[in-house]
Amino acid sequence: MKNKFLGLGLLSLLSFSALAQQEKNAGNAYPAIGSKVQVYTTADNSKLRLSQTGELTFSESKQPLETEFSVFVEPKKTFQTILxxxxxxxxxxxxxxxxxxxxxxxxxxxxxxxxxxxxxxxxxxxxxxxxxxxxxxxxxxxxxxxxxxxxxxxxxxxxxxxxxxxxxxxxxxxxxxxxxxxxxxxxxxxxxxxxxxxxxxxxxxxxxxxxxxxxxxxxxxxxxxxxxxxxxxxxxxxxxxxxxxxxxxxxxxxxxxxxxxxxxxxxxxxxxxxxxxxxxxxxxxxxxxxxxxxxxxxxxxxxxxxxxxxxxxxxxxxxxxxxxxxxxxxxxxxxxxxxxxxxxxxxxxxxxxxxxxxxxxxxxxxxxxxxxxxxxxxxxxxxxxxxxxxxxxxxxxxxxxxxxxxxxxxxxxxxxxxxxxxEAKRVSTVVSRSQLMSTSFLNADGKMVTVVMNSSDKKIAYNLIIGNRKTVAEIPAHAIQTLIY
The missing domain is CATH 3.20.20.80 (Glycosidases)
Known part of the structure; x- marks a missing residue:
């Protein structure tokens, strides 16, 4: 137990690969239940300009419904390194x-x-x-x-x-x-x-x-x-x-x-x-x-x-x-x-x-x-x-x-x-509805970044799903959000 807490204290210093291996050994999925998500938003018809608009929490995810808006991120699938x-x-x-x-x-x-x-x-x-x-x-x-x-x-x-x-x-x-x-x-x-x-x-x-x-x-x-x-x-x-x-x-x-x-x-x-x-x-x-x-x-x-x-x-x-x-x-x-x-x-x-x-x-x-x-x-x-x-x-x-x-x-x-x-790496990201656009990156410090854009006329509640974990966010109409976790 002591080693587990020591590992958590060092998360900001670990690469994602080290983090993933650590959590695999502990029998947990990434991200851990209870992990926090910082949300920054810029939106039309508001004063929101790269404003921190919330802190979300990951919980267990089940099969999403077709009626829901979802953003699916797969951190194990990485692509180009960002210059x-x-x-x-x-x-x-x-x-x-x-x-x-x-x-x-x-x-x-x-x-x-x-x-x-x-x-x-x-x-x-x-x-x-x-x-x-x-x-x-x-x-x-x-x-x-x-x-x-x-x-x-x-x-x-x-x-x-x-x-x-x-x-x-x-x-x-x-x-x-x-x-x-x-x-x-x-x-x-x-x-x-x-x-x-x-x-x-x-x-x-x-x-x-x-x-x-x-x-x-x-x-x-x-x-x-x-x-x-x-x-x-x-x-x-x-x-x-x-x-x-x-x-x-x-x-x-x-x-x-x-x-x-x-x-x-x-x-x-x-x-x-x-x-x-x-x-x-x-x-x-x-x-x-x-x-x-x-x-x-x-x-x-x-x-x-x-x-x-x-x-x-x-x-x-x-x-x-x-x-x-x-x-x-x-x-x-x-x-x-x-x-x-x-x-x-x-x-x-x-x-x-x-x-x-x-x-x-x-x-x-x-x-x-x-x-x-x-x-x-x-x-x-x-x-x-x-x-x-x-x-x-x-x-x-x-x-x-x-x-x-x-x-x-x-x-x-x-x-x-x-x-x-x-030095960030792009990570596999897909949306379930065309009203949203999204892309994700894994920074060298181990932090994940997901950008979500809504160019529609309506606010949208959406799931951010990573493996069997999810959090639910809301993006205003004509807005862009960055989620960090």
């Missing part, structure tokens, strides 16, 4: 951050990266300019094929200081930081323009590969360790902003013959992400690149965005699953998503938050290891953006009042990022 959850620090985000008062800057950093906030653990940034910059720029003089003029002085005013502060707030060793280009310099492209698509000229393949290396080395010299990079942001989109077209074969050959060998030789083990575009064409890109052993050996995995709905139709979540099935040795990373077409009357528009919840649950359930939102901060106009492509961010600043605006999207993301920590 992290976070967002992008763009020029726009950094420029807006600089306009916040020192008190508000501290509040903002803690809200995203602090232990009292939602705990972001991934940061993405752009290699020179993108649409969410105040203007187009590069790190070299136009026409400098030798790259002798390369410097990152532009970024030292706004972007680098914010990235450093974000990393410090999160704990310098607790952030996965990766970088993405939107376009090579104009002189390297066949349209002689950083904007409106165009292609990288063959004579600049090696020069462009060297450019990535110089950027990463320069950022690391500033004290920002770079985990990895993507080859090209949205390589099949001719945009009015910085963009560059790579067919699947183009990207395969650039990776295989130039970028991959150059990164390996000059930087060692940096993770390279291919595609970095929408779910619609990701399977074809995977087949071409991952199907080539020489290209595939340089690719850590595939990045994807959520904008495939631009052409009509619904999100193509199943395409993520199909890549995961076909290439299980490759990782999947959600690299960008935001609510498009900014409208200042919709800062608190609830479906924007629900979009995040639906996307994140589906992406994780289909094998995604990391999830990266787009701009972490924009102003009250959805910018700055040098081509007028204004969008929403989870957090905005009203530059007229100096106030920070937290949107529903911030809280929906937080139901994952605050509680699902790097």
């Amino acid at each position: 992290g959850i976070g967002g992008a620090i763009t020029d726009a985000s950094a420029e807006v951050f600089a306009k916040l008062s020192p008190v508000k800057q501290k509040e903002f950093l803690n809200a995203y990266f602090g232990s009292t906030g939602i705990g972001y653990s991934i940061i993405r940034t752009n290699i020179h300019s993108c649409d969410f910059s105040s203007g187009s720029y590069t790190y070299v003089k136009e026409g400098d094929k030798s790259l002798k003029s390369f410097n990152i002085d532009h970024d030292k005013k706004f972007r680098i200081p914010l990235i450093k502060q974000a990393m410090k707030t999160a704990g310098n060793n607790n952030v996965t930081f990766y970088v993405s280009p939107w376009s090579p310099p104009a002189f390297m492209k066949d349209n002689n323009n950083m904007l409106k698509g165009g292609k990288l000229l063959p004579e600049y393949y090696q020069t462009w590969a060297d450019y990535y290396v110089k950027f990463i080395k320069a950022y690391e010299k500033e004290g920002m360790p770079v985990w990895g990079l993507s080859v090209q942001n949205e390589p099949m989109a001719t945009q009015i902003w910085e963009s560059c077209i790579f067919t699947a074969e183009d990207e395969r050959d650039f990776l295989k013959n130039y970028l991959g060998p150059t990164i390996k030789k000059d930087l060692g083990d940096k993770k390279i992400i291919v595609w970095d575009h929408n779910r619609d064409l990701m399977n074809q890109r995977a087949n071409v690149i991952f199907g080539d052993p020489e290209a595939s050996k340089y690719a850590w995995g595939m990045g994807f965005h959520w904008y495939e709905t631009w052409a009509g139709g619904k999100p193509m979540f199943q395409n993520v699953q199909k890549v995961n099935e076909a290439y299980p040795d490759k990782k999947l990373m959600f690299t960008e998503g935001c609510v498009e077409k900014f409208d200042a009357t919709r800062f608190q528009y609830w479906p924007n938050g629900e979009r995040y919840g639906e996307q994140m649950i589906n992406d994780f359930n289909n094998g995604t290891v990391g999830w990266t939102d787009w701009n972490i901060l924009l102003d009250e106009k959805g910018g700055p953006n040098h081509v007028g492509n204004f969008c929403f961010a989870p957090v905005h600043m009203d530059t007229k009042t100096g106030e920070i605006i937290y949107t529903p999207s911030y809280y929906y993301i937080g139901h994952f990022s605050k509680f699902v920590r790097p």
Whole structure:
């Protein structure tokens, strides 16, 4: 009996496997009857925002009825290991951050990266300019094929200081930081323009590969360790902003013959992400690149965005699953998503938050290891953006009042990022009714996390069932909950 109580006192230090073995030896099922469940809720038409709304208790479970709503979790069935959850620090985000008062800057950093906030653990940034910059720029003089003029002085005013502060707030060793280009310099492209698509000229393949290396080395010299990079942001989109077209074969050959060998030789083990575009064409890109052993050996995995709905139709979540099935040795990373077409009357528009919840649950359930939102901060106009492509961010600043605006999207993301920590493993989770969506994770500290979302117009009572144990929870209409046990 004494040993049993000693074991209970050490539960917070045990991994789930050790816990499961201990309880098996004691003749009990996990979780134990009487174990507590902490519930956090965010709900429309209420003041609930990541609010702790209850403490539940597990009891014995019997066969659930068809008339009941149930969430079934099987902790013995685990899947991918989670890399992290976070967002992008763009020029726009950094420029807006600089306009916040020192008190508000501290509040903002803690809200995203602090232990009292939602705990972001991934940061993405752009290699020179993108649409969410105040203007187009590069790190070299136009026409400098030798790259002798390369410097990152532009970024030292706004972007680098914010990235450093974000990393410090999160704990310098607790952030996965990766970088993405939107376009090579104009002189390297066949349209002689950083904007409106165009292609990288063959004579600049090696020069462009060297450019990535110089950027990463320069950022690391500033004290920002770079985990990895993507080859090209949205390589099949001719945009009015910085963009560059790579067919699947183009990207395969650039990776295989130039970028991959150059990164390996000059930087060692940096993770390279291919595609970095929408779910619609990701399977074809995977087949071409991952199907080539020489290209595939340089690719850590595939990045994807959520904008495939631009052409009509619904999100193509199943395409993520199909890549995961076909290439299980490759990782999947959600690299960008935001609510498009900014409208200042919709800062608190609830479906924007629900979009995040639906996307994140589906992406994780289909094998995604990391999830990266787009701009972490924009102003009250959805910018700055040098081509007028204004969008929403989870957090905005009203530059007229100096106030920070937290949107529903911030809280929906937080139901994952605050509680699902790097090194967590996804756990088998299924719902019995389509009104609910759910996913679960086992954190490295042994804590289980189940996220449940209700996008219906009615509150729902549901069973959380694990083996022969259950607890009964209630989720409001248009709400998201995180249960920790």
